[in-house]
Amino acid sequence: MIKKTNNKSIKLIKFYNFINYNLIYNNKAINRYKKDVFQISGNKADKLDKLKKSINNIKNCEFKKNAKNIVFADGNPKAKIMIVGEAPGSNEDLEGIPFVGRAGALLDKMLASIDLNRRNVYITNVVNYRPPDNRRPTEEEINRYLPYLKKHIEIINPKILVLLGSTALNALVGNEVVISKARGKWIEKQFGECKTSIIVTFHPAFLMRQPAQKKMAWIDLKMIREKKTNLKI
Numbered sequence: 024m025i026k027k028t029n030n031k032s033i034k035l036i037k038f039y040n041f042i043n044y045n046l047i048y049n050n051k052a053i054n055r056y057k058k059d060v061f062q063i064s065g066n067k068a069d070k071l072d073k074l075k076k077s078i079n080n081i082k083n084c085e086f087k088k089n090a091k092n093i094v095f096a097d098g099n100p101k102a103k104i105m106i107v108g109e110a111p112g113s114n115e116d117l118e119g120i121p122f123v124g125r126a127g128a129l130l131d132k133m134l135a136s137i138d139l140n141r142r143n144v145y146i147t148n149v150v151n152y153r154p155p156d157n158r159r160p161t162e163e164e165i166n167r168y169l170p171y172l173k174k175h176i177e178i179i180n181p182k183i184l185v186l187l188g189s190t191a192l193n194a195l196v197g198n199e200v201v202i203s204k205a206r207g208k209w210i211e212k213q214f215g216e217c218k219t220s221i222i223v224t225f226h227p228a229f230l231m232r233q234p235a236q237k238k239m240a241w242i243d244l245k246m247i248r249e250k251k252t253n254l255k256i
């Protein structure tokens with residue numbers, strides 16, 4: 024009885040830490056993300072390097088004209104959980120790393136609530152350069168980057184693919200369904216030779232604007248935790 028109570032208490036603590044997380048609002052990038060050097064096979068390293076160079080060579084892209092850095096990825100390339108957001112913001116553009124601003128702080132808290140961190144997930148975005156004024160990428164711009172994103176997924180070969188927000192949902196699943204109906208469900212999909220289980224949840228930036236939706240995101244996070252346990256990740 025005591026053990027069950029303790030387990031329940033631990034889960035409640037994780038949940039309340041997540042929904043009550045107090046973010047520090049400032050205009051500076053958060054310099055707490057040190058790039059780890061993960062030992063990956065030469066073949067995967069070469070593929071990622073070639074993909075990054077290909078993205079860097081994209082022509083006629085408005086994003087590249089004003090961006091300071093390409094924002095390719097963060098985390099562990101060997102991870103079996105891959106996360107896809109929308110686009111870099113100002114902090115990400117400065118650091119060259121995805122999710123290092125306020126939304127990144129919340130994402131880290133979300134991951135920690137299910138015993139994950141940047142050492143055991145891999146993170147990227149639909150587009151790899153900051154859109155002007157942090158606007159949402161147009162459909163044409165998304166389609167320009169989509170082949171590279173799909174190749175990125177194939178190279179990482181995740182067992183679980185987490186899509187943050189409607190832009191990632193529309194790019195990789197389709198425009199037929201809205202995020203409020205798509206979230207909280209598993210979708211099986213294949214990218215090249217990669218067969219993966221997709222789950223869609225709210226983008227951390229949206230959760231900062233609509234904190235009441237954190238309870239729904241928590242349901243999604245628990246589904247990810249259960250899935251990774253079942254897959255022995």
